[in-house]
Amino acid sequence: MTSPQLASYKYTGYFFILWIMFQGTYSTAKYFQHQYEASLFTLNIEKRIALDISKLRLANPIFNTISHPPSVKRYIDQLNLYLTEQDSNVKLLKLQNVSIDIDGEYLTRNSTLTPTGQKIEVSIAVFKWPYLTTLTPIALFLALIFTYLNYKIYAKANSAANNLSEPSPPDSPVKLSINLHDKTLNNVKFGKKVELSNKPFCFYVALLEYCIKEPNPLLNQSKNVPEDIITLANKYFYRLIEIGHTKRKRPDFSTNLDKTLSEIRATLDAVFLHQPHEKELFYPPKAQGEGSRSKLHNYALEHLDPSHLEIIGK
Structure with missing residues (x-):
């Protein structure tokens, strides 16, 4: 039965x-x-x-x-x-x-x-x-009402018990989707998408790929941008040209690093507007202090994993 x-x-x-x-x-x-x-x-x-x-x-x-x-x-x-x-x-x-x-x-x-x-x-x-x-219809009516209430209370209690007994699904992981077709950064978990201009977009994709490949990346604004990052940034810029986004001259990715990082950070602030604690994985750290202390600053993304990223149109 x-x-x-x-x-x-x-x-x-x-x-x-x-x-x-x-x-x-x-x-x-x-x-x-x-x-x-x-x-x-x-x-x-x-x-x-x-x-x-x-x-x-x-x-x-x-x-x-x-x-x-x-x-x-x-x-x-x-x-x-x-x-x-x-x-x-x-x-x-x-x-x-x-x-x-x-x-x-x-x-x-x-x-x-x-x-x-x-x-x-x-x-x-x-x-x-x-x-x-x-014989009275009142007894019949009361029996129907109490049976219905008992059913609703039992169903609610049973549902609550099932919810307690079944493990709640884990939260979906934080993931950033980068789309070369529209030059956007997309918060996959919450669906927040923001467009980024050519130079910071290409530099950021290159930075992400570099930090994933390097076991302990060390990047300092007082030193030259590594050639590997510049090479990757150029590769993505040429890919934008292929897609049809731009015909402009290739930018110099080794100059105006402060401005480039600032634009990237501003875009990430918008992408993770309501989840600021989740942007740390993708956020190039800011320098803390001036002078000698800034020379120790590392803007590399040290805890990135390939599962955190999705690059579309690569």
Whole structure:
């Protein structure tokens, strides 16, 4: 049996249990209300008879009077008519030796009144509680609501448990995409793309490739740019010409290094605008301090890995 089928049987059973519980609670409450009302009406009937006893023509051995059944029967009928109008669940069945016939199923409650020293037998019919009439749509509605809420809570808890049990996928690695076709640097993870002009673009691609190949690159602005970087920069410049980006004279990549690096850094600032901590891999470090300390400055990218780069149109 599949998991969805098991879940279906589970919630069907849960629904029927709730429905029976709510319906049973409602029916039980109505039953006790029925019993309470029967006792209340019975007490009221006995009080009424006690008040009317002097007007009733009942047999009284003390006064040597005999019963007059027709008048007693009329009294019973009048009292029962009043009880019917009050939606009572009881009726007067017998008063002393005078009784009437009543339709329906009922239980008999017998009592004895002694208002003036005489014994007056009273029988009251209490109609049986009609259980089928207590079926209520409220119980069905509540069972549906609680079953639905239980399903939603269980589904939410199950989803949370699955999320905890399943390892979260690792964050995608930081990656810089360099596209020679449009001379752009693209933050692959967040989709931020910025264009760079010819000279800094070619120099930066060459710098990246050089730093990946060299195990411990050491580049200082107070020294000449390595020939390997210039050669690579020229190669990429000629590639731009092939693609059709420029027909200008090849720039001198060994001059104005400060300006070239500044343009590269400004572009990277824009590419990693909202992720500044992730740009460090690709960001040529700035010199800290002046004079002798700047001579120790290394603008090489020391922690680059081929997996961090993608060069399109190479």
